[in-house]
Amino acid sequence: MHIPGFKDRTVAVFGLGQSGLAVARALSESGAVVLAWDDSGARRTQAVEAGIVLGNLYARDWRDISTLVLSPGVPLTHPEPHGIVKLARAAGAEIIGDVEIFQRALAEDDSDAALVGITGTNGKSTTTALIGHMVSACGGEGIVGGNIGRPILSLPEPHSGAVYVIEVSSYQIDLAPGFAPKIGILLNITPDHIDRHGSFSHYASVKARLFDHMGRGETAIINVDDEASAEICTEVIARRGPCVVPISTRRALGRGVYVIDGVLYENLGAHAVRVGDLKPLRNLAGAHNWQNAAAAYAAGRTLGFERDDILEAFSSFPGLAHRMELICDRDDVSFVNDSKATNAEAAAKALSTYENIFWIVGGQAKDGGIDSLASYFPRVQRAYLIGEAAETFARTLDGDVAYRQCGTLEQAVAEARKDAAAETGLGKRVVLLSPACASFDQFPNFEARGDAFRRAILGDVARDQGGAAA
Secondary structure, three states: OOOOOOOOOEEEEEOOOHHHHHHHHHHHHOOOEEEEEOOOHHHHHHHHHOOOOEOOOOOOOOOOEEEEEEOOOOOOOOOOOOHHHHHHHHHOOEEEOHHHHHHHHHHHOOOOOEEEEEEOOOOHHHHHHHHHHHHHHOOOEEEEEEOOOOOHHHOOOOOOOEEEEEEOOHHHHHOOOOOOOOEEEEOOOOOOOHHHHOOHHHHHHHHHHHHOOOOOOOEEEEEOOOHHHHHHHHHHHHHOOOEEEEEEOOOOOOOEEEEEOOEEEEEOOOOOEEEEEOOOOHHHOOHHHHHHHHHHHHHHHHOOOOHHHHHHHHHOOOOOOOOOEEEEEEOOEEEEEOOOOOOHHHHHHHHHHOOOEEEEEEOEEOOOOOHHHHHHHHHEEEEEEEOOOHHHHHHHHOOOOOEEEEEOHHHHHHHHHHHHHHOHHHOOEEEEEOOOEEOOOOOOOHHHHHHHHHHHHHHHHHHHHHHHHO
8 A cells, every 4th residue: 555645754663463563564675765673583573574664763863753653562651661662752753553553544645535434432333344344245345454463554556436444442442643534433431441541531531532633525424322432422522523423232222323232223314214123133243242233334334335235235145253253053042252242341242142151161250250140040051161261150050050070171162061961951052161261371362262162062063964974
């Protein structure tokens, strides 16, 4: 992607993961003098192999460096600014991220390309993927990237008809002072990443910046079901800038898009219209996914799509891997991979969606463990404890939920599958991996954990089918 305004400028790029490498390539090809660095020797080696020129930013004179492009994973403000951030500030260099660079490229483009920016504590990835799928299914060109999938600067050049559907984290918003999407979506705000933002109020204020540069002709879609998001919605309305579309899954709205008992309604004109029932959509199951669908629907209507076309797109949405991903159904047992649920709040989404759950839980525990999930324990037939948190979680469950100490995911899958198959009197049952924990005690990331769960399930099914055929 060509980036205007950086030709012959010296730019520091710090953090050489996928997005950092994409930044370095794009700026180099746009004529900038790029100095790239990472604290990791392995990443520096990968950058050199990719043809990126390194420059030790700790040892170099910063007087000619105009801009620092910082990886969103590097602390900007809390718990304290990274050493490279301090050097950049002392030199008076601007500090931005890849989303800001993309915004500047889009602002210089004279096509009608549209930018949809999605943020929130939970649901960003599903909503981003759903909107991208919807745009394509409705005949548009949906290009998905950002904090999900492809780095934003590896996406195609802005061009007529393109709809860029970009997931943005709070870290990315912090590094994008000029971000101004055509459609901005705030899904929710709950306590998270406080170590990187210092306080909940600062975290919420960073999320609110999504709308700072949006004006007339643009649309802000904001959930009003949590207090922090509702306050932001009120503030954006009072500013009389972008058109504001509130969304809710808890109540009917005098104006907005809302879901009541799984039924989607649009109230953007003279009266409310019943759009359709979301409950049959298995890859958008649960109230949290109905919130995602409401946001996506509002975006679709803003982009000019017809109601029926949007619903049809929702029905063909395949879902996201590791996010309440239905692996298969077999003999009235569903196997669901929710490995992305790395904390109790995320696991609550799945536990509130299903009944007769055979729950695989555990790993590297977060603060608070699973105490907050007690109201969902009656939905659990038995828990299968894995990883470092097993002993702690056993004490939490003791007396409320039957459990087995399994240790490994493989053993948990085997026992949960056997128990679920035996409980035929329960009707529909669910073997659910929703760990409420980080994966790092046994797996490199939640994706690897979810992949292992999928392999175990599909391997068992294949063996059963082979045995039946024999």
